Amino acid sequence: MEETTFRVGDRVRIKEMYPDGHHRTTYFVKGKTGVVNRYFGKYKNPENLAYGGDGLPLRELYWVEFDINDLWDHEAGKKQDKLYIEIYEHWLEPV
Amino acid sequence: MAHSHDHHNGGHVHHHGDHPHTYSQDPSAHNARMQSDDAYREGAVKQVEHDLDYYQVRMMALMNVLREKGLLTTDEMRRAVEEIYGQSPAIGSRIIARAWVDEGFKERLLADADAACGEMGVDTTGINRVVALENTDTTRYMVVCTLCSCYPRQILGQPPTWYKSFPYRSKAVTDPRGTLKDMGFDAPDDVELIVIDSNADCRYLIIPQRPAGTEDWTEAQLFQLVTRDSMIGVGDPLTPEQLEEAVQASGQAT
Structure with missing residues (x-):
């Protein structure tokens, strides 16, 4: 098994960063806490690719699961409803 | 290609404002x-x-x-x-129909969708990773790209206009059940609805539930039931009755 920074089942917080330029972390998950539910492997970093870079070093990509009602101030769905989103390792911190 | 950045209408959006109708007997x-x-x-x-x-x-x-x-x-x-215009949702429908009749294929599709697509002669090398997700009685998935319009084009063709629209992209994550209702579909209250934000390297294919009453149908027959929207997760496949109606309607038209 590949050694990864995070494991399925880990509770993680999405870093609340607002870097200039392209990134694929949507604002509505920043600062929110979710659970890693799948590891996809290592992929090129889009924040570097977007500006003609080689996308290296590769970044671990995780699927992070949120209760959809934890993402908003209003009731966005039923209590069992979820949002899954792909997050690169450098946006995650352990909780 | 590493990533499909498809930002549409960049800086050239026109808004016509409200167009109120006032009704009068005059x-x-x-x-x-x-x-x-x-x-x-x-x-x-x-x-x-x-x-x-x-x-x-x-x-x-x-x-x-x-x-x-x-x-x-x-x-x-x-x-x-x-090549772009040669891609169509029919490619996805073929994959779903196979998954419905061949349990082993479905398992491989769920485990490694790129390899399973390859088995069907579908080339997904333009996509970093294809992920197939199966709807069940208790879980339903729906896909949105809140950032732009990421979509499994090699499998489903070009995305529909609504998929790229701001209303869908914002409402799908803030009121997913309301979004489905807008599109004519009621998600059962007790089902777990999972919204997939297709924001990075994966592209998603939903395996809808095989319609009731199709137990003895062939793969070629089932293919006709698989709609594009059902593979995005915003609707169900056709029922046998709906297909029959559609066939009759097109017969009358020609």
Whole structure:
């Protein structure tokens, strides 16, 4: 098994960063806490690719699961409803 | 290709504002309203024509630059365009129909969708990773790209306009059940609805539930039931009755 920074089942917080330029972390998950539910492997970093870079070093990509009602101030769905989103390792911190 | 950045309408969005209708019994008011509607329509048509011209001219200018610089030939561009238009949701429907009749294939599709697509002769090398997700009685998935319009084009063709629209992209994550309702589909209260934000390297294919009453159907018959929307997760496949109605309606039309 590949050694990864995070494991399925880990509770993680999405870093609340607002870097200039392209990134694929949507604002509505920043600062929110979710659970890693799948590891996809290592992929090129889009924040570097977007500006003609080689996308290296590769970044671990995780699927992070949120209760959809934890993402908003209003009731966005039923209590069992979820949002899954792909997050690169450098946006995650352990909780 | 590492990533599909498909940001549409960049900086060229037109908003026409509200167009309130006031209803009156007064015939002259009615006529005035009709005239204003005509003027509105005429304006809207002119705007669309202007936009088409704008993008057409911009595209041709870009193609000419690429040609002149020797980066692409006319033939290469023609082939690329043909390839794009050759992609259609029928590719996905074929994969789903196979998954419905072949449990082993479905397991492989869920475990490694790229390899399973390859088995069916579907080339997904333009996608970093295809992920297949199965709807059940208790879990339903729906897909959105809140950032732009990421979509498994090699499997489903070009995304529908609504998929790229701001209302879908924002409402799908803030009120997913309301979004489905807008699209004519009621998610059962007790089902776990999972919204997938297709924001990075994966592209998603939903395996909808096989409709009831199709137990003895062949793969080729089942193929006809698989709709594009059911593979995005915003609707169900056709029922046998709906397919029958559709067949009759198209028979009457020709």
